[in-house]
Amino acid sequence: MKFSPQTAFMIFSTAGLSLLFIDWLQTIDTMGFFLLLILGLMCLMRYRVKHIIIYKTIFADLLMVLVFFFSGGASTAQLAIGFVLFQGMYFGFFLLAVLPIVLVVFMDALSIVFIATAAAVGLVLHFWNKEHASRLQQRDYYSNKIYEMELMHTNLTHVLAKVEHMSILAERSRISADIHDNAGHEIVASYISLQTVGKIMDKNPEKALELFDKSLARLNVGIGKMRDAVHNLSAVTFMGVDSMGDICRNFTKVPVKFQSTGDMSGITVNIWHVLESLLKESLTNAVKHANPTYINVELDVTNHLIRLQIQNDGVTKKEPSVGSGLRNLRYRVVTVGGNLSIDKTDVYKLVCVIPNRKGSL
Amino acid sequence: MTIFKFALLRNLRSPVSYLAGLMVPVVLIFSMTSVWTNAPVMGMANLVMLMLLSSNLLVALVLEDRIDGSIMKIMISPVSMVHYVFQNLLAAIIPFVIQIALLGIMGYLHYNWAIQFTIGAVVALFICGVTTAAFSFCWNMFFKSKSSSRYAFLFVMALILLLSGVLVPIEALPGLLQHAGAILHPYWFIRAVITLAEYGMTAQFWLYNTIVLLIGTGFLLLGGKAN
Numbered sequence: 129m130k131f132s133p134q135t136a137f138m139i140f141s142t143a144g145l146s147l148l149f150i151d152w153l154q155t156i157d158t159m160g161f162f163l164l165l166i167l168g169l170m171c172l173m174r175y176r177v178k179h180i181i182i183y184k185t186i187f188a189d190l191l192m193v194l195v196f197f198f199s200g201g202a203s204t205a206q207l208a209i210g211f212v213l214f215q216g217m218y219f220g221f222f223l224l225a226v227l228p229i230v231l232v233v234f235m236d237a238l239s240i241v242f243i244a245t246a247a248a249v250g251l252v253l254h255f256w257n258k259e260h261a262s263r264l265q266q267r268d269y270y271s272n273k274i275y276e277m278e279l280m281h282t283n284l285t286h287v288l289a290k291v292e293h294m295s296i297l298a299e300r301s302r303i304s305a306d307i308h309d310n311a312g313h314e315i316v317a318s319y320i321s322l323q324t325v326g327k328i329m330d331k332n333p334e335k336a337l338e339l340f341d342k343s344l345a346r347l348n349v350g351i352g353k354m355r356d357a358v359h360n361l362s363a364v365t366f367m368g369v370d371s372m373g374d375i376c377r378n379f380t381k382v383p384v385k386f387q388s389t390g391d392m393s394g395i396t397v398n399i400w401h402v403l404e405s406l407l408k409e410s411l412t413n414a415v416k417h418a419n420p421t422y423i424n425v426e427l428d429v430t431n432h433l434i435r436l437q438i439q440n441d442g443v444t445k446k447e448p449s450v451g452s453g454l455r456n457l458r459y460r461v462v463t464v465g466g467n468l469s470i471d472k473t474d475v476y477k478l479v480c481v482i483p484n485r486k487g488s489l
Numbered sequence: 490m491t492i493f494k495f496a497l498l499r500n501l502r503s504p505v506s507y508l509a510g511l512m513v514p515v516v517l518i519f520s521m522t523s524v525w526t527n528a529p530v531m532g533m534a535n536l537v538m539l540m541l542l543s544s545n546l547l548v549a550l551v552l553e554d555r556i557d558g559s560i561m562k563i564m565i566s567p568v569s570m571v572h573y574v575f576q577n578l579l580a581a582i583i584p585f586v587i588q589i590a591l592l593g594i595m596g597y598l599h600y601n602w603a604i605q606f607t608i609g610a611v612v613a614l615f616i617c618g619v620t621t622a623a624f625s626f627c628w629n630m631f632f633k634s635k636s637s638s639r640y641a642f643l644f645v646m647a648l649i650l651l652l653s654g655v656l657v658p659i660e661a662l663p664g665l666l667q668h669a670g671a672i673l674h675p676y677w678f679i680r681a682v683i684t685l686a687e688y689g690m691t692a693q694f695w696l697y698n699t700i701v702l703l704i705g706t707g708f709l710l711l712g713g714k715a716n
Contacts, residue, residue, distance in 0.1 A: 149672065156668050158696055165703045172710040 217250025314350030390429030418442025496580035510543030620705030627712030
């Protein structure tokens, strides 16, 4: 069992009641035990019944103790005041602290010391409990944040995987339509013409030759359309590492050297998207803020990690200021399970590390 | 009252519980004529001893329900925990009610008890019986095995009876131990019946009985929290 303020409170309450019982053993008066029993029951009710109104039970305790104290009906009443004060302080009824000041004339020194100690212990436990509750609340808050972030990460990953899958399907559909609508018709027409050529070759060789030339011409057109369809597939956009290389090559303001090593086949579309965005933002930032003479971009892919390093020799600001662009990118890197760090010691170095979840999507 | 009927039937199916809780006390009520006539306090102390023993057997059904998971099935139905405990305890105190009623009738008609003493004895025994059942309930709630609960109870029962003045008068105990049993109900029950025998149904007698009842409430609260 973890030692919490509640545990300490229970231990002190039990110890307090035991002390009162030991004190009662000196006198053995029935009313003293009756008072002790009432205090114990109230304690149990506060411990047992969740929705009990605490101030009412504390008030009942206090009333009972004061009645016994002033009537002299119970020997344990003096020490019982200390017990009630301890309980009251723990539950935050600080007004009860005036009680020993009022009753000081009726009590002996030992009882006053006991009561003051009990009240102080109750007060300490109250503030400990408050701090404990606040820490728990804080922990819950951060746990909730982490949970939300993980949930967002999971959702984003699933959505990206779906988008990737749908893009592939759309592209397949486009290729199929292109081949069917353009090249397919020409090829089928040529095939039928060539069959006719075979049939009329013996009877009318001139007509057959003319038809054969036309079929060849249509076949040529079909091959051309098929070439166009394939050309449309590969040449329109660069993807992945080609795209990154293209970005670096087309960046004309500063010479950018791009190097890549490792097997890139396992990197998913969403990670490529993050890496490209990061590269673009870094290149723009370098020109805007650092005025560098060169920029080096290195992309290393291992079985477990994807590491993108962007380095320039421009003027570096020592104070850690991160713009909104990089802040958003850092958030995106975190959502794919990675980490983004910036080192400004000698040269400006931005390092992004993302786990390589090859084949996980 | 379904839970009550079910608990009562289960109690009846267990012959040991009913032997200890009903048959033996009834035999004692009919056989110990000289004790009931000359020293009824001693007879009642013996009866409380048997109540303690049999209540553990009778209330152990609640522990059984908890161990075999029946309690979960019962709690799914629209039955509150308080309702469940109350009806089980009610079923457990039925043998006590029978024996106490029998003792009252026998005491008044056969052992020449005064009417005031008879009523006082019946009231004190009934309150003590209810508190004993509550004590057994509380005890069983702290255990996860029926046998360990039973063996530990036998040991503690001997201690309770010794410290409460049921086995020997508390004056015979060493100084420190004479009133250590005050936190348990048999101590106050013995005081109540001694007061009843000596002074009748005085305010002190009712105060002792109130203390017994409050201790019982405490046992119920403590047992209820445990599980």
